[in-house]
Amino acid sequence: MSWLRTGYAQYPVVCTWIVLALLCTFLWWMGANLNGDVDDLLKLHEIRFLVETGNIYDRTLPNILQPEPFVTHWPWIVDLPYALVTWLLRPFIGLEPALSVASFAVPLLMLLPALHFFYRILAAIGFQTPAAALPLAILFAVRSFFEFEPGRIDYHNLEMLLLLAAVALLMSERRGAAAANGAIAALALAISTEFAAFFALVMAVYAFDFIFSARDGAMRLASFGATLSAGAVVLFLAIVPFGTYAVARCDSYSAPHLLALACAGGTFIALPLLLRERGGWMLRAGLLVGLAGASLVVTIGLFPQCVNGPYAVLSDYARDNWLNWIGQEKSLLTRRNFVLSSGIASILIFFIGALAPAMIVGVGKVRDRSLIILALFSVLAVVQSVVWFRYFRYVPLFAGLGLPLVFAAFFPMRLKIETYMTVRNYAAPSQKYLLLAPGLVLSLALLLFHLAVKPAEPNAPAGQLADSCDLVTTPKFDWPAGSRVLSSPLVGIHLLSPDPKLSIVAIPFHNAGHGIERAYRFLDPQTENPRAIVDEAQATHVAVCAWRGKPLAWLENGYSFASALIEGRPPEWLSECATDPSSPLRIYRYVGTDGSQPACPTLSVAR
Structure with missing residues (x-):
């Protein structure tokens, strides 16, 4: 078995990918579609239409007549990996078998770079031998990685890959990483605004570095802004049909999204170049906040119909009778059937892991840039999941990164893993129990809330x-x-x-x-x-x-x-x-x- 240990030590990401891919394939073969939903059914229909027509601008899907035509809100770039594989295989095996192969293979292929960035984050937060911590991290994060199961072809796995890449690159202080992150932010927000809060946090970190004159912070912000603006324009031309550039579609990439991203990117380019080393932090912060506020006012003023978000197109009747009954569209504060069930155990574990980095930063007074970034994203993921349950699918990612830190704080000697899982960032022995506090308190608060508050349950439509x-x-x-x-x-x-x-x-x-x-x-x-x-x-x-x-x-x-x-x-x-x-x-x-x-x-x- 020494060759296995040697192989894993040299290629931990590849070995982990092989194991996870085999597990996902086995579950798919057994019919256990753990994270699948009806998005996959529509995506299959959408990809088939793209392959058959080759028209990237026509997003009106056939076979759906209300009798009004149905126009999908997903851009064609989400379908591109699947369409490419299907196009390549179609001449040899036919359309439907080629679609089946693409649906099987592409999610597993995207899993490999996702694991790469997950590993880079694990290394950045302090593990001297991240390969030893990786299996434990994957064990707790595996629920999120099931988004890469064969047949899981909607946009969530691609968004998850882009989020992991953004966090990993944000932890780097190189200009090239900031430039790459600008392009990733443009792509992610062109696909969907679901991750708008996460990428707003990415922008906030680069802005913070600029405001407080971090090393090369000004040029990192400018590099990020340049690729954000350029990416936003290129993607707009690639996604939006000519002649409809002024049309606002609040649920898909269109004029208001381009305006918001271009204004942000332009601000990030202009201020560092104009101020250089001049001005204190108050001036820099004031200018950034002022320009951001002005951009927001202009965008809302030009496109007021998008203030209510992508669901503004729904009537009150459809919202009350359909949307508000969907589990993932609810808050954890209204999901009694989840909190008052065995689901509370997973909530407890995931919240402990996700909120532990914040306690290490706060109680342990750790000022490590990478750990602070992880703590910020983890807290944001938890807050979003409480407010809107659809974000809970991303919490295990951050719990998987935080729980090994808790594990290392509690069991560094007893399990004789100090050589392998030594970390520079965890609380002192006297403070280690505090790492559990935020997750325990939040989970207990949710439980007590649902025991005390019993909202009236209307009859189902x-x-x-x-x-x-x-x-x-x-x-x-x-x-x-x-x-x-x-x-x-x-x-x-x-x-x-x-x-x-x-x-x-x-x-x-x-x-x-x-x-x-x-x-x-x-x-x-x-x-x-x-x-x-x-x-x-x-x-x-x-x-x-x-x-x-x-x-x-x-x-x-x-x-x-x-x-x-x-x-x-x-x-x-x-x-x-x-x-x-x-x-x-x-x-x-x-x-x-x-x-x-x-x-x-x-x-x-x-x-």
Whole structure:
């Protein structure tokens, strides 16, 4: 086994990648899609469309008609790695097999550079032998690294890779690292504003170095600003179609995003070059804050419609009945089903690890630049996860970097690892228990809050009940030409296919708000004429989750129309299609006022 130890000592990142890739592949083979969600289904549809058309500017996806067209908010650059692999393999094995290979391989390939930057951060925060700490760090961070599992093809893994790269480069004091970070920030924010707070912190660190005249801080800020501005312009030209440059799309890269990034980059270039070594920290800070405030006022003044963020396109009805019921869109303060469950154990562990670096900096009075940067990003990740649960998926990354520091503080001698996991940054023995305090206090506070505060839980919308079944087992159907299915959004995304004969009205994405509202109003007990909504959506079929057991009194009492469809008692203007008894769905065809009705779908042979 000495060759294994030697190999790992020389190539710890590669060896770790091999083990993680094998683990992710095994879990994928077993069907354990741990971090997967419906984003992957839409991304597959999107990549297929890009490969087939080659049109990088047309983001209107086929087969989704609300009846308004569906325009995806993801730029084509997110699809590029998958499209390239598919284009290369398509002539040899065909489109669908090539897509499958790309979906399998690209996430695993992106895992390698992600681990590289994770390792660089681990080395920067003080481990003299980071290879020895890497397995422990990966053990605690593995939940985040499951974002790189085969088939996980949405943008979260790419954003995670860019975040790790940004933090690692931020810890370097070289101008080249700052320049690279500017390009990374432009790319990450062009993909999505989800990481806006993280990259605002990147900018703040470079600005801090400039304000307080850190070594080469002025030129690092200027280098960062130059590549940020240049990257923002280049990506704008690559993403936004000619002739639509002035159009604001609040949920995807467009004019307001370019203006904000260009103003920030221009400020970061101009101030260091104008001030050089002149002016104290108050002048520098005042000018930076003033220019940032002016840029914000100008951007909001020109594009006030984007003040409410990417979800501004949703109606109040869609927000109340659909968006606010999605778990990841909630706060930890409102997720009783997570905090008051076994999930509290993972919260405790992750919060202890993520907040430990901040305690080392505060209690231990450590002034190590890299550890301070890690502490800042870790605290930001925790705060965002409490406010908005979708950010919790990134907390294990920072917990994985912080928990080895806790481990080294508690067990440096007992486990005889002082040679391998000696760190320059951890609290004194008398202070080591304080490392646990922030995570314990925050977790306990969340627990007590949910035990003390019991908010009223409104009845679930009928649309939620109509897609509450095991949709992973949804069979494939052959649809008659011109079919358009009105269903709850989750049912719709599982029915979505490249079949040109089929269109879907509603899928669970905010830019399909028109279709979502129609689907939910169709099933809403308050809707007086659901048939009118079928006509409005121009639907030919209706699909809902099926209940094939004894009638459910609570369902029938609260949701008379939805329960009739779920239990197979349709009105006279809907006719049920024959489906396999094991199918999770009931499918109905719409009977027109003239008595005409479309054909039913048949079970596809190619399942």
